[in-house]
Amino acid sequence: MVVAACSGDDEPDAASTTTVPPPTTVPSRPDDGILKLGAFLPTTGPGAALGSPMVEAVQTAVRLINESGGVLGQDVELIVADESDETGVESLLDDGVDAIIGPASSLVALSELGSIVHPVTGVVSCSPSATALALDTFPDNNFFFRTVPSDSLQMTAIGRRITATGRTSVAIGYLDDPYGRGLASALRSDLSARSALEVVADVGFSGDQENLSEPAAELLAADPGVVVVLGDADDGSRLLTALDEATRDGTPPAIIVNDAIRSARQTVQALSPGFREQIVGVSPLSRSVIDTGPSGFFTAHAFDCVNLIALAAVEAGSDAPTKFRAHIPAVSVGGRSCSSFQDCAELMADGLRVDYNGASGAVELSNSTGDLNRARFEVFRFNADGVDEPMPGTSTFEAP
Numbered sequence: 001m002v003v004a005a006c007s008g009d010d011e012p013d014a015a016s017t018t019t020v021p022p023p024t025t026v027p028s029r030p031d032d033g034i035l036k037l038g039a040f041l042p043t044t045g046p047g048a049a050l051g052s053p054m055v056e057a058v059q060t061a062v063r064l065i066n067e068s069g070g071v072l073g074q075d076v077e078l079i080v081a082d083e084s085d086e087t088g089v090e091s092l093l094d095d096g097v098d099a100i101i102g103p104a105s106s107l108v109a110l111s112e113l114g115s116i117v118h119p120v121t122g123v124v125s126c127s128p129s130a131t132a133l134a135l136d137t138f139p140d141n142n143f144f145f146r147t148v149p150s151d152s153l154q155m156t157a158i159g160r161r162i163t164a165t166g167r168t169s170v171a172i173g174y175l176d177d178p179y180g181r182g183l184a185s186a187l188r189s190d191l192s193a194r195s196a197l198e199v200v201a202d203v204g205f206s207g208d209q210e211n212l213s214e215p216a217a218e219l220l221a222a223d224p225g226v227v228v229v230l231g232d233a234d235d236g237s238r239l240l241t242a243l244d245e246a247t248r249d250g251t252p253p254a255i256i257v258n259d260a261i262r263s264a265r266q267t268v269q270a271l272s273p274g275f276r277e278q279i280v281g282v283s284p285l286s287r288s289v290i291d292t293g294p295s296g297f298f299t300a301h302a303f304d305c306v307n308l309i310a311l312a313a314v315e316a317g318s319d320a321p322t323k324f325r326a327h328i329p330a331v332s333v334g335g336r337s338c339s340s341f342q343d344c345a346e347l348m349a350d351g352l353r354v355d356y357n358g359a360s361g362a363v364e365l366s367n368s369t370g371d372l373n374r375a376r377f378e379v380f381r382f383n384a385d386g387v388d389e390p391m392p393g394t395s396t397f398e399a400p
Contacts, residue, residue, distance in 0.1 A: 029096070029098055029121070029123060029319075029320055029321050029322070030320065031318050031319060031320040031323065032319065033072050033073070033074055033319060034072075034074045034075075034076075034077060034319060035071045035072065035074070035076045035077070035098055035099075035309075035310060035313050035319040036076075036077040036078075036079070036095070036096055036097045036098050036319070037058075037062065037076060037077065037078050037079070037097060037098065037099050037100070037101060037306065037309065038078075038079045038080075038081060038092035038095070038097035038099070038100045038101070038102075038123075039054075039055050039058045039059075039078065039079070039080045039081065039100070039101045039102060039302075040081050040083055040088055040089060040092060040100050040101070040102030040103055040112075041054045041055050041058075041080075041082075041083050041101065041102045041103070041104050041302070042082065042083040042084055042104055042105070043055060043080070043082045043083070043084075044082055044084055045084045047083060047084065047104065047105065050104060050129070050296075050297055050298070051083060051104055053294070053295070053296030053297070053299045054101075054104065054128060054129075054296070054298060054299050054302040055080055055302075056294065056296075056299070057294035057296070057299035057300070057302045057303040058078065058080075058101050058302050058303070058305075058306055059078065060294060060303065061302075061303045061306035061307055061341070062076050062078045062306060064340070064341060064342070065306070065307070065310050065341045068341055068342040068345060069345070071310050071313050071314055071319070072313065072314070072317070072318075072319060076310060079092060079095050079097060083102060083103055083104060083105065083108055089112045089115055089116060090115070093115065093116075093121070093123065097123055098123055098124065098313075098319050098320070098321050098324075099123055099124035099125070099126065099309045099321060100116060100123060100124070100125045100126070101126055101127075101128065101302055101305045101306060101309075102125070102126075102127060102128075103125075103127060103130060104127065104128065104129045104130065104298075105129075105130060106130040106131060106132030106134070106135065107132075108130075109125075109127055109130040109132070109135060109138075110132065110134055110135065110138070113125065113135075113138060113140060113144060116143065116144075117139075117140045117141050117143035117144055118141070119141045122141055122143045122321065122322075123143065123321045124143050124144075124145070124309060124321045124324070124325050124328070125140075125143060125144045125145070126144075126145045126146070126147060126305035126308065126309060126328075127144075127145075127146050127147075127148065127305075128146075128147050128148055128298045128299075128301030128302035128304075128305055129148050129297075129298040129301060129302075130146065130148070131146075131148055131149065131150055131151045131154070131284070132150075132151060132179075132182075133150060133151045133152050133179075133182040133183065133186060134178070134182065135150065136150050136152055136369070136371065140370070142325055142326070142370065143321065143325055144370055145305070145308070145328055145329075145365060145370040145371075146370065146371050146372065147301040147302075147304045147305050147308070147360055147363055147372070148284055148298060148301050148372075148375075149284050149371070149372050149375035149377075149399075150371050150372075151182070151183060151186065151258075152186045153371075153372065153374075153375055153399060153400070154258065154259065154282060154283075154284060154377065154399075155183060155186035155187040155189075155190055156186075156190045156399045156400045157282045157375075157377040157397070157399035158187060158190075158228060158256055158258065158282045159187065159190035159191055159194060159197075160397065160399055160400075161256055161280070161282050161379065162191070162194075162197060162226050162228070162256060163194060163196070163197065165225065165226055165254050167224075167225025167226050167253075167254060168196055168197055168198060168225060169197075169198050169200045169222065169223075169224045169225045169226070170191060170197055170198065170199050170200065170224055170225070170226045170227075170228060171199070171200055171201035171202075171203070171219040171220070171222065171224035171226070171227045171228070171253075172184055172187060172188070172199060172201070172202050172203070172227075172228050172230065173201075173203050173204075173205060173215060173216075173219050173227060173228065173229050173230065173231075173239050173243075174203075174204055174205070174229075174230040174231065175204070175205060175206075175207065175230065175231035175232060175235050175236060176204030176205060176206050177206075177207070179231075179232070180204070180230055180231050180232075181204070183230040183258060184202070184204075184230055187228065187230065188202070200222035200224050201218060201219050201221065201222055201224060203215045203218045203219050205231075205235070205239055207234070207235045211242075212238055212239050212241075212242035213242050213245065213246065215239065215242065216239065216242035216243045216245070216246045217246060219243065220243070220246055220247065220253070223253075224253055225253055225254060226253055226254045226255075226256060227243065227253050227254070227255050227256075228255075228256045228257075229243075229255065229256070229257045229258075229261065230257075230258050231258070231260065231261065232260050232261070233260055233261055233262075233263045233264040233267075234264070236257065236258070236260065236261040236264065237261055237264030237267035237268060238267070240255070240257070240261070240264075240267065240268070240271060240275075240279070241267060241270070241271065243255065243275070244271045244272055244275040244276075247275060248272065252274065252275050252278045253278070254278055254280075255275075255278050255279040255280070256279075256280055256281065256282065257279060257280075257281045257282075258281065258282065258283075259281060259282065259283035259284065261281060262281055262283060262380060262388040263388075264386070265385070265386040265387060266386060267386070268382045268386035269382075269384070269385055269386030270386075273384070276382055276384075277381075279381060279382060280379055280380065280381050280391060281379070281380045281381070281388065282377055282378075282379060282380075283377060283378055283380060284375060284376075284377055284378075285360075285361070285375070285376040285377060285378050285396050286298050286300075286301075287300065288300040288303075288359045288360065289359065289360065289361045289376075290339065290359055292359075293358075293359030293360075294359065299359075300358070300359035300360035300361075301359075301360045303358065303359045303360075304356075304358035304359055304360050304363050307340075307341045307344075307356060307358055308328050308331060308332060308356060308358075308363065308365075309324070309328065310341055311327075311331040311341065311344050311345070311348070311354065311356060312324040312325070312327035312328040312330070312331055313327075314345055314348055315327045315330065315331055315348060326367075328365060328370070329365040329366060329367045329370070330353075330367075331344070331353075331354050331355075331356050332355065332356050332363045332364055332365045333355055333364045333365070333373075334353060334355055335347075335352060335353030335354040335355040336352050336353065336354055336355060337354075337355045337357055338354050338355070338356060338357070339356070339357050339358060340358075344356055361375075361376050362374075374398055374399065374400060375398070375399065376396045376397070376398050377396060377397055377398075377399055378390060378391075378394075378396045378397075379391040379394045379397075
């Protein structure tokens with residue numbers, strides 16, 4: 001479920017999904033002294049298992065802010081819209097929200113952001129879980145932020161994991177669609193800067209191919225020390241099956257997979273035990289890093305979105321998105337460290353700059369992109385039931 005919301009083969013490239021908002025005469029958001037937030041997260045359908053806990057985390061963050069005195073002397077207001085509702089964004093904008101926490105899904109983000117970040121009527125959007133590479137270069141008019149690392153940063157983390165194996169030759173197998181090609185390109189770029197590593201095979205495979213034995217043979221031909229499989233749960237795991245079958249009579253190489261493959265439980269369960277033991281995956285750390293943080297996947301990231309927006313409005317002295325958007329990165333780095341809205345707001349009241357380190361960890365956002373400059377990742381492997389679990393003896397690590 002986490003994967004479905006964050007990334008996968010439903011991730012088209014930006015060019016095919018970015019829509020140009022129609023001309024409008026509606027004025028920009030007023031500076032009325034009341035910070036109004038919208039939560040645009042899935043609350044019904046398959047995504048509800050991920051989205052509903054995120055909504056609860058957003059509600060908790062708003063409640064704690066208001067108990068601490070609110071923003072600009074007023075309570076923060078919150079409106080919740082279901083991400084599966086095609087009119088959800090329109091309704092939030094019509095209700096006059098200043099910022100939106102969401103979307104959760106990369107696919108929805110790519111299709112809806114055009115309206116959210118309109119250059120004239122745009123509002124701030126902070127996604128807790130949309131990781132798609134295509135969002136790296138989305139024309140967001142500096143309104144879009146992410147508290148979850150981009151897939152491009154995940155490829156850097158995979159590069160670090162490859163280096164940690166001590167092996168020097170790498171084969172890359174990737175799903176030959178916009179999603180997989182983007183991951184492979186980002187990984188190649190990272191590996192090119194690692195002089196000790198050599199890419200000995202670079203093979204795309206199609207979801208339309210019934211038999212993946214040929215791509216598997218190409219990946220194994222040069223006897224690589226590490227094979228990286230990049231794709232979604234369905235097709236990425238099919239390549240794992242083909243690699244397993246091709247190495248039954250020998251010793252398989254180390255296998256590293258991206259986080260989208262972690263939900264391929266049934267396919268992974270059917271792999272031979274010796275092959276399955278060679279597989280490790282790299283994933284963004286999706287849980288709270290503090291005991292008092294919200295529970296659930298990426299709930300900490302949704303919680304942090306709320307606090308960053310509220311602190312930015314406090315620092316800007318305004319609830320107008322065009323005024324406080326530039327302050328969101330500013331409150332995430334370079335000042336006095338604080339881990340709650342109340343603590344940060346008290347420091348700001350004393351005239352100090354703050355560095356918000358929240359439930360998801362150190363949230364250091366780039367001034368130019370609105371994305372994380374660095375993030376924490378975890379290594380996972382699969383048990384005999386095909387269920388992913390943290391790799392014993394390893395801890396989380398930071399990339400880059």
